[in-house]
Amino acid sequence: xxxxxxxxxxxxxxxxxxxxxxxxxxxxxxxxxxxxxxxxxxxxxxxxxxxxxxxxxxxxxxxxxxxxxxxxxxxxxxxxxxxxxxxxxxxxxxxxxxxxxxxxxxxxxxxxxxxxxxxxxxxxxxxxxxxxxxxxxxxxxxxxxxxxxxxxxxxxxxxxxxxxxxxxxxxxxxxxxxxxxxxxxxxxxxxxxxxxxxxxxxxxxxxxxxxxxxxxxxxxxxxxxxxxxxxxxxxxxxxxxxxxxxxxxxxxxxxxxxxxxxxxxxxxxxxxxxxxxxxxxxxxxxxxxxxxxxxxxxxxxxxxxxxxxxxxxxxxxxxxxxxxxxxxxxxxxxxxxxxxxxxxxxxxxxxxxxxxxxxxxxxxxxxxxxxxxxxxxxxxxxxxxxxxxxxxxxxxxxxxxxxxxxxxxxxxxxxxxxxxxxxxxxxxxxxxxxxxxxxxxxxxxxxxxxxxxxxxxxxxxxxxxxxxxxxxxxxxxxxxxxxxxxxxxxxxxxxxxxxxxxxxxxxxxxxxxxxxxxxxxxxxxxxxxxxxxxxxxxxxxxxxxxxxxxxxxxxxxxxxxxxxxxxxxxxxxxxxxxxxxxxxxxxxxxxxxxxxxxxxxxxxxxxxxxxxxxxxxxxxx
Amino acid sequence: xxxxxxxxxxxxxxxxxxxxxxxxxxxxxxxxxxxxxxxxxxxxxxxxxxxxxxxxxxxxxxxxxxxxxxxxxxxxxxxxxxxxxxxxxxxxxxxxxxxxxxxxxxxxxxxxxxxxxxxxxxxxxxxxxxxxxxxxxxxxxxxxxxxxxxxxxxxxxxxxxxxxxxxxxxxxxxxxxxxxxxxxxxxxxxxxxxxxxxxxxxxxxxxxxxxxxxxxxxxxxxxxxxxxx
Numbered sequence: 020x021x022x023x024x025x026x027x028x029x030x031x032x033x034x035x036x037x038x039x040x041x042x043x044x045x046x047x048x049x050x051x052x053x054x055x056x057x058x059x060x061x062x063x064x065x066x067x068x069x070x071x072x073x074x075x076x077x078x079x080x081x082x083x084x085x086x087x088x089x090x091x092x093x094x095x096x097x098x099x100x101x102x103x104x105x106x107x108x109x110x111x112x113x114x115x116x117x118x119x120x121x122x123x124x125x126x127x128x129x130x131x132x133x134x135x136x137x138x139x140x141x142x143x144x145x146x147x148x149x150x151x152x153x154x155x156x157x158x159x160x161x162x163x164x165x166x167x168x169x170x171x172x173x174x175x176x177x178x179x180x181x182x183x184x185x186x187x188x189x190x191x192x193x194x195x196x197x198x199x200x201x202x203x204x205x206x207x208x209x210x211x212x213x214x215x216x217x218x219x220x221x222x223x224x225x226x227x228x229x230x231x232x233x234x235x236x237x238x239x240x241x242x243x244x245x246x247x248x249x250x251x252x253x254x255x256x257x258x259x260x261x262x263x264x265x266x267x268x269x270x271x272x273x274x275x276x277x278x279x280x281x282x283x284x285x286x287x288x289x290x291x292x293x294x295x296x297x298x299x300x301x302x303x304x305x306x307x308x309x310x311x312x313x314x315x316x317x318x319x320x321x322x323x324x325x326x327x328x329x330x331x332x333x334x335x336x337x338x339x340x341x342x343x344x345x346x347x348x349x350x351x352x353x354x355x356x357x358x359x360x361x362x363x364x365x366x367x368x369x370x371x372x373x374x375x376x377x378x379x380x381x382x383x384x385x386x387x388x389x390x391x392x393x394x395x396x397x398x399x400x401x402x403x404x405x406x407x408x409x410x411x412x413x414x415x416x417x418x419x420x421x422x423x424x425x426x427x428x429x430x431x432x433x434x435x436x437x438x439x440x441x442x443x444x445x446x447x448x449x450x451x452x453x454x455x456x457x458x459x460x461x462x463x464x465x466x467x468x469x470x471x472x473x474x475x476x477x478x479x480x481x482x483x484x485x486x487x488x489x490x491x492x493x494x495x496x497x498x499x500x501x502x503x504x505x506x507x508x509x510x511x512x513x514x515x516x517x518x519x520x521x522x523x524x525x526x527x528x529x530x531x532x533x534x535x536x537x538x539x540x541x542x543x544x545x546x547x548x549x550x551x552x553x554x555x556x557x558x559x560x561x562x563x564x565x566x567x568x569x570x571x572x573x574x575x576x577x578x579x580x581x582x583x584x585x586x587x588x589x590x591x592x593x594x595x596x597x598x599x600x601x602x603x604x605x606x607x608x609x610x611x612x613x614x615x616x617x618x619x620x621x622x623x624x625x626x627x628x629x630x631x632x633x634x635x636x637x638x639x640x
Numbered sequence: 641x642x643x644x645x646x647x648x649x650x651x652x653x654x655x656x657x658x659x660x661x662x663x664x665x666x667x668x669x670x671x672x673x674x675x676x677x678x679x680x681x682x683x684x685x686x687x688x689x690x691x692x693x694x695x696x697x698x699x700x701x702x703x704x705x706x707x708x709x710x711x712x713x714x715x716x717x718x719x720x721x722x723x724x725x726x727x728x729x730x731x732x733x734x735x736x737x738x739x740x741x742x743x744x745x746x747x748x749x750x751x752x753x754x755x756x757x758x759x760x761x762x763x764x765x766x767x768x769x770x771x772x773x774x775x776x777x778x779x780x781x782x783x784x785x786x787x788x789x790x791x792x793x794x795x796x797x798x799x800x801x802x803x804x805x806x807x808x809x810x811x812x813x814x815x816x817x818x819x820x821x822x823x824x825x826x827x828x829x830x831x832x833x834x835x836x837x838x839x840x841x842x843x844x845x846x847x848x849x850x851x852x853x854x855x856x857x858x859x860x861x862x863x864x865x866x867x868x869x
Binding site: 232235236239240243544546547549550551552553554555556557558632633634637 | 695698700701720721724725726727728729733735739740741742743744748752753755756757800
């Protein structure tokens with residue numbers, strides 16, 4: 020038997036165990052490679068790009084999620100690897116003891132098992148990289164198929180190499196420890212069939228019920244494998260934290276950001292404007308999910324201004340619940356410095372870099388606005404005329420501390436009172452009071468009117484408004500914004516949906532870890548399960564004992580992982596989350612599904628084992 | 641065959657194991673009858689099929705061919721759930737390698753077959769106490785198997801086998817791993833069980849146990865012959 024033939028034969032003869040470990044490691048590597056490549060393609064790029072998809076506010080939430088999930092996936096991967104290698108070696112302690120008992124030197128035994136580890140790790144890391152790249156191409160392809168344009172970058176070789184090297188090194192480091200520990204176990208202990216750790220003298224005998232009996236065996240089994248139990252709980256807790264951040268965080272962030280967009284654009288809102296102006300406004304709203312050629316548009320063209328009689332006509336329509344006039348322009352804007360009081364020096368510090376650029380300017384009547392933006396700071400008020408609320412992308416790209424600064428446009432200075440999340444023009448927007456804007460430009464009429472209609476008789480009302488509008492000026496049209504709003508929401512939904520599925524690989528790897536643990540439990544307890552069966556316990560009771568162990572582990576892991584995930588989501592990732600009863604139900608539903616799938620899959624080796632003939636159970640695992 | 645008195649009846653029982661491409665015949669045309677209250681010993685060299693025969697009589701294993709009837713039930717045609725209940729209520733096993741449940745204490749090891757047979761709690765507590773007194777292990781009730789010696793573990797295995805007061809006791813090499821002094825205690829225990837009228841089948845080489853037997857059988861290369869004639 021050569022030094023290489025032993026490990027290869029050993030791995031091949033333990034096909035199921037070897038496959039399980041290779042699949043788990045492969046999934047961890049694949050999950051990390053995929054996440055980094057996908058993030059490189061879509062997530063992280065967004066936060067760094069000035070002209071990207073989503074507004075700066077949305078993309079910062081999105082990229083925080085990607086970064087956090089990436090970190091958790093990496094930690095989960097390391098823990099999974101450590102656990103699986105531990106399981107692999109735990110099952111070999113007796114063999115190592117036997118090899119030592121017959122006189123095999125320690126360094127030779129260490130060499131055998133390190134070679135096994137090297138083979139398994141090399142195959143897993145290689146396969147993981149391949150699957151990670153394929154998954155990235157598949158998901159970008161899926162996005163394209165769904166109609167969202169995301170560019171496929173060539174795979175970043177250095178990133179992939181980094182993941183490969185890190186996971187390869189981690190596997191060897193984590194794997195060498197249990198191999199070393201196993202080679203140090205005294206042969207007499209290693210080969211003893213009755214030597215067990217973790218059990219202590221009982222305080223008193225008490226008859227239990229049938230269910231109490233199975234729980235007792237399950238619990239004592241868990242405590243006896245204390246080291247493995249702690250490791251698997253740690254491993255699953257990390258994965259549950261990851262899954263909670265992705266699922267609960269994804270759902271909460273999805274609903275919160277959708278809520279912001281829905282409030283910013285408004286539901287049941289109809290835009291009335293000149294055909295060209297209306298199309299342009301819709302184009303501005305769709306910038307967050309569509310790459311469109313930006314052409315010069317003359318907002319100040321007189322033909323776009325609302326005829327006075329049309330405005331009066333709409334005002335007298337009783338079915339219109341709310342109406343708001345806006346003047347939309349494109350103007351050159353400048354960042355004005357702000358001054359911060361420094362209590363230490365009692366002096367002031369100037370903030371701002373005097374940056375300049377183009378921004379969409381929207382004049383609104385503060386008391387009549389139909390939108391409800393998510394605003395950091397305050398929205399405009401009727402009596403303060405020289406104030407502005409700016410979009411999040413403008414705030415990020417042109418201001419240092421926007422709420423302490425002012426913006427200059429049309430030769431007037433406006434104090435920035437708030438920063439709003441708004442998908443229009445990708446967040447590059449400035450809201451100012453309509454009257455102030457009219458005075459500054461000399462354009463006394465608005466160029467768009469937004470109306471909110473009663474949703475009960477929506478079609479009839481819209482027909483009536485359309486007839487009235489065309490009667491006044493045939494070039495004017497009504498534009499329903501719900502379709503644009505739905506596309507915005509759908510894009511956000513798809514992004515968060517992808518986020519929610521990022522930890523899927525880790526979840527599968529964790530399920531395999533649990534299966535590995537169950538196999539460890541079976542291998543260790545096979546003889547006593549055989550005895551139980553021989554004495555009259557049915558196969559389903561053996562499954563029950565093993566499933567109780569799985570359940571206790573899963574429950575303990577959930578109890579640790581889910582609260583941590585929720586805390587991370589609510590305190591760090593999503594400011595002012597929107598949580599409804601439905602949100603909670605949806606989160607509970609997804610997490611329960613993950614739990615049930617993991618629990619169900621962990622029963623496979625138990626069911627397979629319990630079906631074996633008693634003698635086979637008693638003699639070998 | 642007297643159906644009222646016959647506890648075990650094996651006719652033309654064969655058992656073949658397949659190991660790779662090779663068929664190993666563990667039992668060849670075994671015929672056997674054990675009556676109620678009878679003490680039978682099966683001796684024979686190592687690997688002759690003694691344990692296999694005990695396993696088949698106890699419903700742990702099934703014959704490849706032939707018929708095995710125990711307490712009127714044809715065990716070769718019964719399903720696993722039936723066999724589980726059957727073993728729990730009718731058969732007491734003492735395995736060669738003790739085979740105690742390592743996660744249960746001595747008292748719990750003795751109690752669990754009764755818990756499984758839905759015996760009342762008071763009954764179980766009293767019976768555990770009684771059985772541990774019989775095997776002289778009252779003081780070890782709360783210990784785990786790994787804290788006991790081999791002889792003590794074997795006595796716990798006897799106590800567990802007797803827990804549900806089974807009419808049939810199957811004992812596999814009870815003294816094989818024990819020293820002379822401990823073996824004597826086991827022999828005395830078997831003597832007492834015989835006096836109590838239990839039907840007992842023991843696979844053994846121990847002359848002291850063989851002397852107790854009503855029926856002596858010898859197994860060699862899977863074939864069973866009577867030593868009484």
